[in-house]
Amino acid sequence: MTVMLLEFDDLHYSYPGGRGPVLQGVSFGIPEGKKCVLLGRNGCGKSTLFLHGNGIIQPQKGQVSWRGVPFVYKRQALQEMTQRVGLVFQDPEHQLIASTVSEDISYGLCNRKLPPEVIRAKVESILNVFGLRELADAPIHHLSLGQKRRLALAGVMVLEPELLLLDEPTAYLDRYQTKNLLRELDHIHQSGTTVLMATHDMDIAFEWAEWICVMDGGQLVFAGEPQEALEKREMLESLHLGLPLIAEVWDALPDTVKQGMEGSIPTSVDELKQRLAGRLVSSR
Numbered sequence: 153m154t155v156m157l158l159e160f161d162d163l164h165y166s167y168p169g170g171r172g173p174v175l176q177g178v179s180f181g182i183p184e185g186k187k188c189v190l191l192g193r194n195g196c197g198k199s200t201l202f203l204h205g206n207g208i209i210q211p212q213k214g215q216v217s218w219r220g221v222p223f224v225y226k227r228q229a230l231q232e233m234t235q236r237v238g239l240v241f242q243d244p245e246h247q248l249i250a251s252t253v254s255e256d257i258s259y260g261l262c263n264r265k266l267p268p269e270v271i272r273a274k275v276e277s278i279l280n281v282f283g284l285r286e287l288a289d290a291p292i293h294h295l296s297l298g299q300k301r302r303l304a305l306a307g308v309m310v311l312e313p314e315l316l317l318l319d320e321p322t323a324y325l326d327r328y329q330t331k332n333l334l335r336e337l338d339h340i341h342q343s344g345t346t347v348l349m350a351t352h353d354m355d356i357a358f359e360w361a362e363w364i365c366v367m368d369g370g371q372l373v374f375a376g377e378p379q380e381a382l383e384k385r386e387m388l389e390s391l392h393l394g395l396p397l398i399a400e401v402w403d404a405l406p407d408t409v410k411q412g413m414e415g416s417i418p419t420s421v422d423e424l425k426q427r428l429a430g431r432l433v434s435s436r
């Protein structure tokens with residue numbers, strides 16, 4: 153049975169002084185152990201939802217639950233939630249607060265009042281995991297955007313959250329850095345952390361995700377497997393999300409090639425390659 157780690161139930165939220173409701177009854181659960189992606193056009197409320205995910209924002213109506221237990225908006229309980237749910241902001245400048253790389257990583261651990269030797273060991277280990285060893289003493293303002301993103305992620309992962317919420321982590325990264333980041337996210341996932349990433353990059357979404365959620369107008373409009381999402385291409389197009397390149401490549405293949413390849417549209421290049429290879433073998 154699928155366990156939902158974090159559940160949003162009929163959330164409503166308007167920013168004070170804002171231009172109207174942002175979340176308008178959004179409900180969905182994040183399945184434990186899955187690599188999840190949240191899609192939705194600009195301004196549909198993804199970041200606002202994430203801020204509800206560890207209690208930074210309290211909904212004006214509706215409920216957020218962790219493993220079936222509703223959030224309690226009191227200091228101690230919220231501190232526990234920020235430990236369980238790691239949130240990496242879209243802009244690393246909003247996240248990095250100390251003056252050097254090591255200090256920034258140790259910040260959350262110091263807040264937990266862990267013994268200094270434990271903090272030192274955890275910082276050392278995470279510096280190595282995220283390839284930041286060489287930059288340990290570097291001032292944060294000397295880092296590139298990609299390095300800042302990596303540091304923001306390291307600062308959250310050192311706290312060992314059970315769920316990681318990432319707000320457009322690949323925006324402005326080059327292809328090489330994007331690949332590295334996705335590899336890091338795979339390692340994080342393999343080590344037992346559930347991940348939900350908001351992205352506008354449909355190729356990354358369909359290559360990487362095992363579970364896709366789509367928001368529009370402050371509500372959830374779809375949740376399901378990538379294959380199922382691709383079958384709803386009218387919905388993706390009507391929301392101006394577009395299609396991943398793999399779907400367009402599939403469309404462009406002649407029917408004579410598609411015939412004999414079992415199943416519907418592949419969601420990744422690797423899957424397409426395997427199917428093509430299978431077809432070649434069976435046609436010999």
Ligand SMILES: Nc1ncnc2c1ncn2[C@@H]1O[C@H](COP(=O)(O)OP(=O)(O)OP(=O)(O)O)[C@@H](O)[C@H]1O
Pocket residue numbers: 167168169170171174192193194195196197198199200201
């Ligand atoms: N602090 C704020 N005060 C007032 N309005 C805000 C605030 N933050 C966001 N909004 C508004 O709330 C709406 C939803 O914003 P949000 O950042 O949650 O959307 P998003 O789906 O993450 O967008 P994007 O894909 O562009 O990052 C937008 O109309 C935005 O202008």
